[in-house]
Amino acid sequence: MEVNIPPTHPRYQSLLIREKLIKGFEEGYVAKAGLIAHGRGECFDYLIGETTIEPALKAIEAAVAALLLSNNPVISVNGNVAALVPEEVVKLAELVNAKIEVNLFYRSEERVMKIAEVLRACGAREVLGVSDATAEIPELMSERRRVSPRGILIADTVLVPLEDGDRTEALRRLGKTVIAIDLNPLSRTARAASITIVDNVVRAMPKMIEYAQKLSNASREELSSILREYDNNAILSEVLKHIRNRLEELSKSNLLIQC
Ligand code: PTJ
Numbered sequence: 001m002e003v004n005i006p007p008t009h010p011r012y013q014s015l016l017i018r019e020k021l022i023k024g025f026e027e028g029y030v031a032k033a034g035l036i037a038h039g040r041g042e043c044f045d046y047l048i049g050e051t052t053i054e055p056a057l058k059a060i061e062a063a064v065a066a067l068l069l070s071n072n073p074v075i076s077v078n079g080n081v082a083a084l085v086p087e088e089v090v091k092l093a094e095l096v097n098a099k100i101e102v103n104l105f106y107r108s109e110e111r112v113m114k115i116a117e118v119l120r121a122c123g124a125r126e127v128l129g130v131s132d133a134t135a136e137i138p139e140l141m142s143e144r145r146r147v148s149p150r151g152i153l154i155a156d157t158v159l160v161p162l163e164d165g166d167r168t169e170a171l172r173r174l175g176k177t178v179i180a181i182d183l184n185p186l187s188r189t190a191r192a193a194s195i196t197i198v199d200n201v202v203r204a205m206p207k208m209i210e211y212a213q214k215l216s217n218a219s220r221e222e223l224s225s226i227l228r229e230y231d232n233n234a235i236l237s238e239v240l241k242h243i244r245n246r247l248e249e250l251s252k253s254n255l256l257i258q259c
Contacts, residue, residue: 030083044185070096099150102128134148160189168192
């Protein structure tokens with residue numbers, strides 16, 4: 001069903017994002033639970049202020065440094081990511097020389113193929129995890145355990161935008177660097193990742209592209225120094241303090257947040 005959203009609507013951008021997910025759901029590649037996950041994300045985005053905050057920028061810089069330093073970086077794509085930022089996935093993968101792999105919690109071959117099609121339409125030359133998800137991540141029970149032997153299995157760094165916690169923990173146990181993009185700073189994923197970008201994927205991915213362009217000529221020493229100085233626990237603390245301070249300020253003022 002086509003919905004006509006007037007550009008003057010105070011929440012125009014937010015409604016457009018919702019429509020992308022609904023379209024992806026109707027086309028059969030966004031999971032039903034993906035719509036619920038988005039609602040949860042929106043709630044945290046309200047608390048953050050729907051903007052990329054300073055701790056997220058620090059995490060983005062460290063994440064891009066980690067990707068550029070990696071030998072086998074992989075960007076993992078699920079239904080929501082395919083609906084919201086497929087072009088950005090392809091662009092970032094090009095800039096940091098990463099592979100792209102479809103990896104789904106609610107895996108069905110039909111969804112996998114549709115997501116690969118979306119990515120190819122955006123210019124992806126190779127999409128892993130389609131017919132080659134023949135390896136398994138040990139100690140992981142969900143469908144996310146199925147990975148490509150040329151992708152996530154041998155990756156040293158995996159970018160997991162919008163994730164559930166189990167796989168992040170399993171990938172960390174394998175010694176991989178895990179970069180999460182998750183609006184919920186309290187989620188298991190956010191807590192277990194090596195680098196957590198607490199931001200909306202629709203803002204974080206373009207920023208990652210910007211940083212990848214900016215850092216493309218940085219030396220390995222410069223990139224390593226960015227990583228050495230990065231402390232994920234401190235970043236998560238900063239995010240929580242940001243939310244606390246923001247709520248305190250809002251509770252004092254008569255500021256109306258338009259919903
Ligand atoms: O496509 P599939 O089958 O792999 O399934 C994907 C979902 C997202 C349904 C699956 O991974 C899942 O159930 O995830 P969770 O456990 O609901 O976690 C999703 C996390 O992403 C939550 O912490 C949300 O707050 C967060 N989130 C939702 N929308 C966004 C987001 N984070 C960043 N940007 C968003 N737009």
